[in-house]
Amino acid sequence: MEAYFDNAATTRCSDGARDVMVRALSEDYGNPSSLHGKGMEGEKHIREARKNICRTLKAKETELVFTSGGTESNNLAILGAAMANRRAGMHLVTTKIEHPAVSAPMRFLEEQGFSVTWLDVDRDGLISLEQLRESITPETILVSIMYVNNEIGAVQPIQEAAEAIRAKNPGALFHVDAIQAYGKYNIHPKKLGVDLLSASSHKIHGPKGAGFLYVKEKTKIKPIIFGGGQQKNMRSGTENVPGIAGLGQAAKEAYEMLQEKQEHLYQLKEAFLAGLADVEWAHPNGRTGRDSAPHIISLTVDGVRSEVLLHALEERQVYVSAGSACASNKPAPSSTLQAIRAGKGALESTVRISFCPGNTLEEVEYCLGVLKEAVPQLQKFSRR
Amino acid sequence: MFKAFLIKYGEIGIKGKNRHLFEDALIRQIKYALKPVEGEFQVTKEQGRIYIEALGAFDYDEALASLQCVFGIVGICPVVLAEDEGFEKLAEDVAAYMDARYPDKRKTFKVETRRARKSYPLTSMEINAELGGRLLHTFPELKVDVHNPDIMLHVEIRKKINIYSETLPGPGGMPVGTNGKGMLLLSGGIDSPVAGYMIAKRGVKIDAVYFHAPPYTSERAKQKVVDLAKIVAKYAGPIYLKVVNFTDIQMYIYEKCPHEELTIIMRRYMMRIAEHFAKETNSLGLITGESIGQVASQTMQSLAATNEVCGIPVYRPLIGFDKQEIIAVSEKIGTYETSILPYEDCCTIFVAKHPVTKPNLKIIRRSETHLQEKIKEMVKTAIETAETIIVEADMDP
Numbered sequence: 001m002e003a004y005f006d007n008a009a010t011t012r013c014s015d016g017a018r019d020v021m022v023r024a025l026s027e028d029y030g031n032p033s034s035l036h037g038k039g040m041e042g043e044k045h046i047r048e049a050r051k052n053i054c055r056t057l058k059a060k061e062t063e064l065v066f067t068s069g070g071t072e073s074n075n076l077a078i079l080g081a082a083m084a085n086r087r088a089g090m091h092l093v094t095t096k097i098e099h100p101a102v103s104a105p106m107r108f109l110e111e112q113g114f115s116v117t118w119l120d121v122d123r124d125g126l127i128s129l130e131q132l133r134e135s136i137t138p139e140t141i142l143v144s145i146m147y148v149n150n151e152i153g154a155v156q157p158i159q160e161a162a163e164a165i166r167a168k169n170p171g172a173l174f175h176v177d178a179i180q181a182y183g184k185y186n187i188h189p190k191k192l193g194v195d196l197l198s199a200s201s202h203k204i205h206g207p208k209g210a211g212f213l214y215v216k217e218k219t220k221i222k223p224i225i226f227g228g229g230q231q232k233n234m235r236s237g238t239e240n241v242p243g244i245a246g247l248g249q250a251a252k253e254a255y256e257m258l259q260e261k262q263e264h265l266y267q268l269k270e271a272f273l274a275g276l277a278d279v280e281w282a283h284p285n286g287r288t289g290r291d292s293a294p295h296i297i298s299l300t301v302d303g304v305r306s307e308v309l310l311h312a313l314e315e316r317q318v319y320v321s322a323g324s325a326c327a328s329n330k331p332a333p334s335s336t337l338q339a340i341r342a343g344k345g346a347l348e349s350t351v352r353i354s355f356c357p358g359n360t361l362e363e364v365e366y367c368l369g370v371l372k373e374a375v376p377q378l379q380k381f382s383r384r
Numbered sequence: 385m386f387k388a389f390l391i392k393y394g395e396i397g398i399k400g401k402n403r404h405l406f407e408d409a410l411i412r413q414i415k416y417a418l419k420p421v422e423g424e425f426q427v428t429k430e431q432g433r434i435y436i437e438a439l440g441a442f443d444y445d446e447a448l449a450s451l452q453c454v455f456g457i458v459g460i461c462p463v464v465l466a467e468d469e470g471f472e473k474l475a476e477d478v479a480a481y482m483d484a485r486y487p488d489k490r491k492t493f494k495v496e497t498r499r500a501r502k503s504y505p506l507t508s509m510e511i512n513a514e515l516g517g518r519l520l521h522t523f524p525e526l527k528v529d530v531h532n533p534d535i536m537l538h539v540e541i542r543k544k545i546n547i548y549s550e551t552l553p554g555p556g557g558m559p560v561g562t563n564g565k566g567m568l569l570l571s572g573g574i575d576s577p578v579a580g581y582m583i584a585k586r587g588v589k590i591d592a593v594y595f596h597a598p599p600y601t602s603e604r605a606k607q608k609v610v611d612l613a614k615i616v617a618k619y620a621g622p623i624y625l626k627v628v629n630f631t632d633i634q635m636y637i638y639e640k641c642p643h644e645e646l647t648i649i650m651r652r653y654m655m656r657i658a659e660h661f662a663k664e665t666n667s668l669g670l671i672t673g674e675s676i677g678q679v680a681s682q683t684m685q686s687l688a689a690t691n692e693v694c695g696i697p698v699y700r701p702l703i704g705f706d707k708q709e710i711i712a713v714s715e716k717i718g719t720y721e722t723s724i725l726p727y728e729d730c731c732t733i734f735v736a737k738h739p740v741t742k743p744n745l746k747i748i749r750r751s752e753t754h755l756q757e758k759i760k761e762m763v764k765t766a767i768e769t770a771e772t773i774i775v776e777a778d779m780d781p
Contacts, residue, residue: 311599
């Protein structure tokens with residue numbers, strides 16, 4: 001049996017998304033900017049994708065910018081908002097558990113003279129609304145908070161955060177990195193009070209190399225890529241038509257029967273955790289109930305280095321991540337685990353299990369069996 | 385503008401009656417190095433030099449870079465070829481060459497002519513004098529200096545006329561294949577690829593053995609070793625790489641022996657297995673990247689303990705090198721960037737906090753007796769299940 005439990009790193013592209021991409025690559029290959037019929041056909045794919053995505057967000061079709069993926073969406077939101085609003089203030093707020101696609105542009109802005117407040121999180125990885133309120137000043141132009149943490153699945157109180165920001169400084173923009181949340185939850189940015197929202201295609205069974213940024217109408221941001229003026233100047237460069245078409249299809253599919261899928265994911269998660277209740281060596285990080293993300297489990301395994309465990313599982317066709325695979329393969333201690341004050345053991349010995357709706361309870365059982373066989377073996381040979 | 389290369393080789397020239405063997409090996413290595421280069425080349429040996437002529441268009445930079453990886457080459461002279469259409473034309477060609485190569489003419493020069501074709505109407509001395517005079521006339525800023533010129537302008541009268549004035553450095557050493565074969569213990573670190581390079585430089589063909597320990601080491605760690613072997617193969621020619629699964633042996637030692645002796649005992653078994661492969665494939669020695677005192681397992685005492693199990697010589701070309709010196713070579717040969725990629729190798733993963741630095745041979749031997757029950761079988765299995773990868777030089781960076 002094979003169990004691919006690394007869906008927070010990336011997912012298998014759905015057949016529907018693949019099929020529409022093949023059409024966009026082989027038949028409707030025109031450049032959307034071309035005036036002839038072939039160009040129209042390319043543009044049609046983009047319109048279709050835009051319509052499908054906006055339906056899931058309850059957003060206007062003018063509020064979407066297609067990008068090359070989550071990292072670009074985050075960069076566009078943060079750098080774009082900072083550049084457009086720096087006359088109003090030079091202060092930004094974010095958290096200590098953001099993905100590098102948020103924290104790195106933030107640090108870049110620090111070098112450029114902006115000041116950034118890095119919010120703490122508690123042991124479950126949750127921010128304090130109190131601290132958020134205190135951090136916001138009249139100088140604050142942007143707050144960026146991730147919806148679902150990619151490493152431990154912590155879910156932030158986005159709506160309450162939005163209210164807190166509005167109350168203190170109605171001019172400050174609110175960006176949400178929803179890359180691990182889009183497709184798992186119903187997310188309606190306008191209702192939530194969110195101005196900018198990032199999502200990625202390959203986390204929701206779409207192709208790699210595509211994503212979007214929701215930009216609420218009248219929100220002031222500047223582009224970060226300049227050129228031919230496509231997408232109303234917000235993102236120059238010929239649109240990645242196949243990628244966008246695949247993303248649109250994947251988004252549509254992700255939101256079909258969302259409740260059922262969510263329920264299924266929680267059942268997988270609960271079965272997995274229940275299966276480990278009788279062993280002493282497994283410790284989940286963060287919350288594990290229905291107030292945590294349905295698809296992510298962060299698990300510390302005593303006395304086995306995460307990389308070793310990962311390769312041992314791999315030998316039996318179980319695929320998981322060490323810490324966070326998305327942050328490349330540098331063996332640097334996870335900043336999220338540090339922020340939730342996990343011990344040294346956890347920093348070295350944590351794996352992330354992440355599901356998709358296609359995973360089954362049988363796969364979970366299989367993985368549990370493999371774990372229970374492998375871990376005691378590996379523990380014998382840890383560094384003495 | 386260059387259409388040929390004249391290859392200068394040093395040490396080979398003094399190898400007496402064996403000289404032709406060395407030259408033939410050098411030609412073979414040159415042909416191998418030029419194989420992936422865009423263009424077609426004719427490599428010939430004549431009068432104590434090797435001569436490479438490009439047949440048609442070719443990529444000059446690529447060809448030069450490849451030649452600079454061939455051991456045995458001391459110098460590479462890029463040559464301009466001119467048809468023999470009389471002396472007047474030759475004088476024009478030489479002037480054009482000087483003009484193109486040396487835009488700044490405030491230099492001293494000397495013309496050095498060789499007449500391989502003795503039927504040419506002028507003697508070498510006459511050509512020297514006549515060309516020198518004409519160059520002085522055409523470029524008044526040039527000056528002649530026959531003792532220590534800035535530009536030594538060579539003119540060789542062959543079937544075609546060769547004009548060259550620059551010698552670019554080759555890597556030196558001796559052509560690979562002229563000095564037998566050695567078995568390199570290759571890890572993913574900085575040292576062992578450098579050790580392989582240095583021994584290959586002395587004309588030794590290289591085979592290699594890598595010990596991996598899944599799941600403690602990853603597929604990526606193995607890929608990294610293959611990548612390193614590829615880079616070494618640019619200099620050493622194709623490398624037969626044995627990949628040995630060492631996990632069971634390592635675990636068994638871990639279980640049965642004192643932990644602080646683990647690394648030494650492990651290395652003794654690596655040496656034994658490497659020696660087995662060496663003998664099987666006619667390698668005359670083992671090659672390691674050890675350097676005295678670099679880590680606990682490389683003190684004099686530790687080296688003596690690992691050396692003891694080997695019946696064939698162990699060559700340690702880095703033995704007196706400091707780490708910085710090793711890094712400098714690895715940067716020069718292009719292995720450094722790959723070596724520092726962060727994947728565990730099996731030496732680091734089980735390392736004790738305080739390993740022995742002065743192992744006592746008697747004690748090590750006694751510890752090894754604890755392994756009697758299964759170790760022979762395990763070593764046999766490791767040898768039998770080893771995978772062989774033929775690693776060819778990859779000319780892509």
